[in-house]
Amino acid sequence: MKIETKFSIGDKVYRLFKDHVQTVIACTVCNDSKQVEIKGTMFKCPNCERGTNSWKLRWFVHTEPTTVGQVSVQAMLKTLHSSNYFDESEIQGDEGTSIEQYMLSATGIGSGTLWNHNDIFLTLKEAQDEAGRRNDVLIREEQERPT
Numbered sequence: 001m002k003i004e005t006k007f008s009i010g011d012k013v014y015r016l017f018k019d020h021v022q023t024v025i026a027c028t029v030c031n032d033s034k035q036v037e038i039k040g041t042m043f044k045c046p047n048c049e050r051g052t053n054s055w056k057l058r059w060f061v062h063t064e065p066t067t068v069g070q071v072s073v074q075a076m077l078k079t080l081h082s083s084n085y086f087d088e089s090e091i092q093g094d095e096g097t098s099i100e101q102y103m104l105s106a107t108g109i110g111s112g113t114l115w116n117h118n119d120i121f122l123t124l125k126e127a128q129d130e131a132g133r134r135n136d137v138l139i140r141e142e143q144e145r146p147t
Contacts, residue, residue, distance in 0.1 A: 003075060003118075005100055006100060010072070011067040011122065013065060013067075013102075014062060014123065014124050014126070014135075015061070015104065016041055016118060016127055017062065017119075018060075021055070022053050023053065023055075025054050030047065032048075056141045057138060058138065059135050059138075061129075062106070063123065066107075068102050068106040069101055069109030070109050071101075074099040074101050075097075076083055100116070102117065
C-alpha cells in the first residue's frame with residue numbers, strides 16, 4: 001500500500017476554523033427604539049428585553065500561515081469478508097480508506113490540535129474560497145430552516 005498525503009512536513013499552510021458571530025436582529029415591535037407606548041404610557045419593549053441578538057456559526061481563515069510539523073495517517077481496510085480469520089484474499093471492494101491529520105506549529109506539534117486535511121490549504125486564496133463556499137452552505141441551510 002502506498003500512502004500519499006496532501007501536505008508534507010515543512011509546508012506552509014492556511015487553516016479554517018469555525019466560530020459563532022453575533023448578529024443584531026432589528027426589533028419588529030418597537031423598530032429598535034427600545035420602548036413601546038400602551039394607552040399613552042411608555043414601557044420598555046418586551047421583545048427587546050428578551051433579546052434581539054442571534055448567534056450564527058461561520059467559517060473563518062487564519063490569515064497568517066503556519067507550518068506542518070507532524071503528519072498522521074490512519075489507513076483502514078474498507079470491508080472484510082465475514083470470517084473468523086484474516087486473509088487478504090477475503091478483502092472486498094477497494095483498497096481501503098484513510099484519515100489524514102496534521103499538527104501545525106501554531107497549535108502545537110506532538111501535543112496540540114489535530115487538523116483534518118480538508119481544513120488546511122496551501123494558499124490563502126484556496127482557504128478563503130473554501131470558507132466562502134462553506135458559509136454559503138450554512139446561510140442556505142439557515143434560510144431553509146423553518147422559523
